[in-house]
Amino acid sequence: MAKLEVSNGGNSAVSEGKPPPLPSPRRNSKFLQANMRILVTGGAGFIGSHLVDKLLEKETNEVIVVDNYFTGSKENLKKWVEHPRFELIRHDVTEPLLVEVDRIYHLACPASPIFYKYNPVKTIKTNVIGTMNILGLAKRVGARVLLTSTSEVYGDPLQHPQTEEYWGNVNPIGVRSCYDEGKRVAETLMFDYHRQHGIEIRIARIFNTYGPRMNIDDGRVVSNFIAQAIRGESLTIQAPGTQTRSFCYVSDMVDGLIKLMEGEVIGPINIGNPDEFTVLDLAKKVKDLMNPKVELEIVGNTPDDPRKRKPDITKAKQILGWTPKISLLEGLPLMEEDFRRRIGLNKN
Ligand SMILES: NC(=O)c1ccc[n+]([C@@H]2O[C@H](COP(=O)([O-])OP(=O)(O)OC[C@H]3O[C@@H](n4cnc5c(N)ncnc54)[C@H](O)[C@@H]3O)[C@@H](O)[C@H]2O)c1
Numbered sequence: 593m594a595k596l597e598v599s600n601g602g603n604s605a606v607s608e609g610k611p612p613p614l615p616s617p618r619r620n621s622k623f624l625q626a627n628m629r630i631l632v633t634g635g636a637g638f639i640g641s642h643l644v645d646k647l648l649e650k651e652t653n654e655v656i657v658v659d660n661y662f663t664g665s666k667e668n669l670k671k672w673v674e675h676p677r678f679e680l681i682r683h684d685v686t687e688p689l690l691v692e693v694d695r696i697y698h699l700a701c702p703a704s705p706i707f708y709k710y711n712p713v714k715t716i717k718t719n720v721i722g723t724m725n726i727l728g729l730a731k732r733v734g735a736r737v738l739l740t741s742t743s744e745v746y747g748d749p750l751q752h753p754q755t756e757e758y759w760g761n762v763n764p765i766g767v768r769s770c771y772d773e774g775k776r777v778a779e780t781l782m783f784d785y786h787r788q789h790g791i792e793i794r795i796a797r798i799f800n801t802y803g804p805r806m807n808i809d810d811g812r813v814v815s816n817f818i819a820q821a822i823r824g825e826s827l828t829i830q831a832p833g834t835q836t837r838s839f840c841y842v843s844d845m846v847d848g849l850i851k852l853m854e855g856e857v858i859g860p861i862n863i864g865n866p867d868e869f870t871v872l873d874l875a876k877k878v879k880d881l882m883n884p885k886v887e888l889e890i891v892g893n894t895p896d897d898p899r900k901r902k903p904d905i906t907k908a909k910q911i912l913g914w915t916p917k918i919s920l921l922e923g924l925p926l927m928e929e930d931f932r933r934r935i936g937l938n939k940n
């Protein structure tokens with residue numbers, strides 16, 4: 593029996609496991625093997641569309657995106673429509689999918705709290721049934737699958753910064769559970785398909801990522817503050833404002849995801865920028881950089897908002913040779929430029 597790399601609660605280890613399923617004989621033929629065929633679920637969204645841009649820079653990559661456009665948009669991919677190495681399919685991952693691919697980046701899932709709480713039953717179906725469908729596809733065609741999990745699997749963490757070994761502090765019945773418990777089940781499914789069926793898996797635990805192309809009315813903190821500053825509205829700091837987050841620029845995130853997919857270790861691996869800020873710090877930075885006239889307003893918060901979050905990225909550094917390059921002060925102006933263009937308000 594083949595030896596497979598598996599993770600033991602974040603500690604990479606070697607254990608007995610089934611060998612991965614073989615790609616179909618047709619995919620093995622010399623002609624078809626020339627290109628790497630890559631499926632990106634949720635590829636019309638924020639991170640997904642940046643990932644597609646990066647993947648298509650390589651001439652031997654073909655990309656298929658499936659997306660139901662719940663939070664994503666064709667606009668994000670418009671430069672690739674008609675490109676010979678690109679295909680876009682309207683598809684909901686809660687339904688089975690039949691395509692012949694070598695790699696699957698599985699991102700499909702609403703990510704902003706206002707969107708994932710809008711239809712929580714659909715969110716958990718997307719995480720559970722959607723991930724099972726994708727793993728079933730991987731099993732059939734012998735593809736390697738990467739899941740974009742989340743720092744929300746650590747819940748309101750009692751360990752700081754969070755290492756991959758930490759099991760988390762998650763409310764199983766709260767309003768965020770459709771997302772955080774959904775992702776925890778998705779991770780479990782990944783490992784069970786790996787151990788039981790030999791599927792090649794990779795799990796990234798993504799920490800708060802920001803950058804151009806986020807939905808303007810996405811509801812997440814960086815996009816909200818930038819849109820508010822540009823429109824001259826008060827920046828809405830959800831109480832108490834001392835809660836922390838660590839913000840990763842999207843190009844760094846995409847590099848980390850590709851390194852993880854093409855590396856040897858299955859994870860889970862934290863990918864994020866460890867520079868930690870309070871929400872109040874972030875508001876002050878956006879105000880100073882973009883519109884010193886705007887007010888800071890404390891508003892009510894939502895239940896179970898994690899009080900602090902900062903990734904320990906020792907594993908990403910050592911195993912993937914990855915570190916984030918873009919600081920918050922470099923990334924915010926890049927996002928401001930994109931938001932000003934889309935909102936249609938230039939800097940005075
Ligand atoms: N951005 C972050 O800070 C962050 C942090 C942690 C994890 N993640 C994960 O990364 C992934 C991408 O996040 P994002 O920020 O780009 O969010 P996003 O909302 O912009 O992208 C999600 C995409 O998935 C699509 N989608 C949703 N449900 C679907 C379904 N049932 N079938 C098909 N497509 C569906 C949406 O239309 C959208 O295009 C998500 O899995 C998210 O959980 C993101």
Ligand SMILES: O=C(O)[C@H]1O[C@H](OP(=O)(O)OP(=O)(O)OC[C@H]2O[C@@H](n3ccc(=O)[nH]c3=O)[C@H](O)[C@@H]2O)[C@H](O)[C@@H](O)[C@@H]1O
Nearest residue numbers: 703704705742743744798799800812813816828829830835
């Ligand atoms: O990185 C992660 O793992 C997760 O991070 C985010 O979840 P969250 O950190 O709650 O993201 P935001 O909605 O951007 O909130 C961040 C903080 O800013 C605060 N906030 C948000 C919006 C706002 O207008 N004002 C404000 O103070 C929130 O209360 C929260 O404390 C993402 O939305 C999830 O998709 C992702 O999985």
